[in-house]
Amino acid sequence: MTSESDETNFLELIPELKDWKGPNGEVNVDTWIGCKGSYEHLVGYGQIFWPRFMEFDDCLFFKGRFTEENYRTFMSQTGNDKGAVEAVMNHVHITDIFYNTEPKPTRDMVIYIGRLLKDVWQTKLNHDFPSRRVVVSFPEEPREDLLHYEITLFQER
Secondary structure (H helix, E strand, O other): OOOOOOOOOHHHHOHHHHHOOOOOOOOOHHHHHHHHOOHHHHHHHHHHHOOOEEEEOOEEEEOOOOOHHHHHHHHHHOOOOHHHHHHHHOOEEHHHOOOOOOOOOOHHHHHHHHHHHHHHHHHHHHHHOOOOOEEEEOOOOOOOOHHHOEEEEEEOO
């Protein structure tokens, strides 16, 4: 991933791993996922990590989240700035991905997830729209409230 060392400390990012032992006594993220995960969740997470996009009026949006009414409203508010409209309509607060869960994520978790999504979404958009210059943005500057860590995408125009 971008801006990440080769050694992700999953024991810090997944506190449960510290007290968890796999079937053969091993402690690692791969075995933990294999024992604790589910195929239903994996299918659902596929929509987070490999989302579907759509085109509208030379703009790109997450399929299923787009409404023409919102598009027209934001176009009016931004003076027809398509890049600004893409950025606002495509933004995701990292802490809103799981909005009703405990414990809440740590800053390190939010940064890890944001970096991961940035790389994966950029790869997906480059794959689906090779002739377009799409930017996936995840600013990492320290923020007081974790809610303010957002990821978004827009086209360079």
